[in-house]
Amino acid sequence: MxxxxxxxxxxxxxxxxxxxRELIIVIGLFEVYYEGRxxxxxxxxxxxxxxxxxxxxxxxxxxxxxxxxxxPPNSKIDVKIVEGKLIIEARRTRPAEILTVKFLEVYHYSSFKLRDxxxxxxxxxEEDMKKAILLSPSLIEEGFKPIEDERKIHPSGFIDIFGVDSSGRLTVIEIKRKNVTSEDIRQLVHYVESVERELGVRPRAIIVAPSIQKSATRKLTLYGVEFKCISPKKCLEILKKAKGLGLFTF
Amino acid sequence: MxxxxxxxxxxxxxxxxxxxRELIIVIGLFEVYYEGRxxxxxxxxxxxxxxxxxxxxxxxxxxxxxxxxxxPPNSKIDVKIVEGKLIIEARRTRPAEILTVKFLEVYHYSSFKLRDxxxxxxxxxEEDMKKAILLSPSLIEEGFKPIEDERKIHPSGFIDIFGVDSSGRLTVIEIKRKNVTSEDIRQLVHYVESVERELGVRPRAIIVAPSIQKSATRKLTLYGVEFKCISPKKCLEILKKAKGLGLFTF
Structure with missing residues (x-):
């Protein structure tokens, strides 16, 4: 440049x-100093x-x-020229900090009043949904208790959450963040059969998702699988409340 | 606009x-969709x-x-026009994700080849320096063991790190990230006296900082305070090695 x-x-x-209060873009040759925490x-x-x-x-x-x-927002911003350099200072008082930008050259300046x-x-x-359910098992139903997450299935696959319901019955939970398909139900039934072979009892099977395809709904009764409607959004709210997460941490 | x-x-x-491979800025009226994890x-x-x-x-x-x-860097970026909208797609394969930006209007376009x-x-x-010392107490000296951080002093103040040296002597550590002043030494001596009143023994006193004012150096012998030169930069390296921290987490 x-x-x-x-x-x-x-x-x-x-x-x-x-x-x-416009959005400002300045491109140039500059140094930056920060002093605070x-x-x-x-x-x-x-x-x-x-x-x-x-x-x-x-x-x-x-x-x-x-x-x-x-x-962050609400910095006090000062503009001055010292020894031929354009100096922009952004100050905050709590914590006391100052960001100083010293331009030797400015190549581009533009500003915009934007409406957004x-x-x-x-x-x-799905991982977030699983965490939310482990944090609040009553999302599934009152009395549900998770025992294990990511339980290995032989010869292949993992059960999202393995637990017991309020009547003590073993329960297998499969989580989807989208529309449940017939293929998802077939996979869950495969897990159920593996657990039955391994432990000698047939577990309850619950598929958790925000929605289900019409064709898959018909398969539910056929295979004895239950559908529990839980949205990823609801799960995110539970996690946020629990952890005070910022968006940038995702 | x-x-x-x-x-x-x-x-x-x-x-x-x-x-x-220029830096590109586009301002306009647009929607954004993200689909991935x-x-x-x-x-x-x-x-x-x-x-x-x-x-x-x-x-x-x-x-x-x-x-x-x-x-993040190395997204595969495609540009196309569909139904009068300018569409920019940024894809990654691992994890599989796609960010789609759909412009209805473009108000500003600029691009720059920058050299930085x-x-x-x-x-x-100082908090980071304390964490680094707690993580690697040998920064102070071989055999130093921290017992407590932020130990309350009566009637007022906190000891940064309270510990014992290799000979079993109680040690009070004060941390400064800048030039040590006479006032810093007076404060540390005040802490030492509080500990002596409370526990009946006079502890060793060490002030940790990257540098010390000439006038403060003279006070060291006078008050029996030791100066240990440790830079904030060194501490940051220890923390980074230990935690794999990204800059944005500070």
Missing amino acids: SDSLDIIEIAGKLKESLLK ASSTLGLGERMLIIKSDHSILVHRPTGYEPVNWQ EAEFQMYAT | SDSLDIIEIAGKLKESLLK ASSTLGLGERMLIIKSDHSILVHRPTGYEPVNWQ EAEFQMYAT
Whole structure:
């Protein structure tokens, strides 16, 4: 990169965009210093600074999906020019920290007033669903107690959750995060038969999923399998409540 | 936002920039779908898509410092136009997942070939330094054994680490991530005196930090305090080795 913009002009635009609470993108040659709970320095390089409308701030290098530096919303952002460098400071008081970006060159500046009110919907994995059921076994039914998860089936396969119901009957649980198919039911019946061969009793079989195909519904009675409707979303809520998870941890 | 760019033209630019491994920024009105280990949908809204030179990909809404969707480097990225929409798909095979971005409108497109080879240096917090010492007590000296961290001092204060040395002598450790001052030494002596009042023996006192002020050095002998040079960087390396931490977890 080479063509450089006028730093005084950019400083003016920045102040204006910050006041208007726009999304701001600045590309240029800059250094970054962070001082707070920890501290960090990033030498001169060509990269991207993003300031969002809530005054959260991100520094992104040309590679890697994680920002190299960032500050959460409501940072106090100051813009100034010192010795020919454009300096952007983002401060927070609790914890006391300051992120300082020093531009030697600005190659690109743009700002946008964006409108985004869409809902973000996240659906859990089968692994998440299993964790939620192990955490709250009453999701299956009152009195259900898990004994084992990922129980090995001979010669092949794994039972998602193996447990006993309130009447003490062994129960095999298969979890799907999508529409149950006839093939899923056949697989569960195969697990049931393996358990019967191994332990001498035929267990109850429950398939857990948010929905089931019409053709598969007919197979339920035929094979003596029960369907329990549990959505991945519900499971995710249980996990979030239990762990206080942030989205980025998924 | 309103002024819309020609989608066919943008699709062409995108393909070219992807081949050239540029950093790409696209702002517009779009939906996002993710399907993989979990799944998510994000309805129509005005936001920012970033594709980096390593083909990692980020979707950022106008607020919040976390991306709403993202894919790590080396995603396989396809660009196409279907029913007048610009569609960008980022796929990975292990785990099998696909992120689909559907643009109804594009307001801004820019791409940059950036050069960023600077070193990122991160220095630990006092809390991190304490964790590293608890993990590797020989950082203090051979045979040092921590007994308690954050030991309450009456009437006020906390000892960072309370332990015994190889000769069985009680030891009080104070940790600083910066230059030790005379005031830090006075505080440590105050802790030592509290312990002496409480337990009837005067403990050894060690102040741990990367450096010490000249004036504070003189106080060391005066008050019988030892200085142990340990850098926050060294502590961070120990923690990283132990936990395989990513930067974003700090």
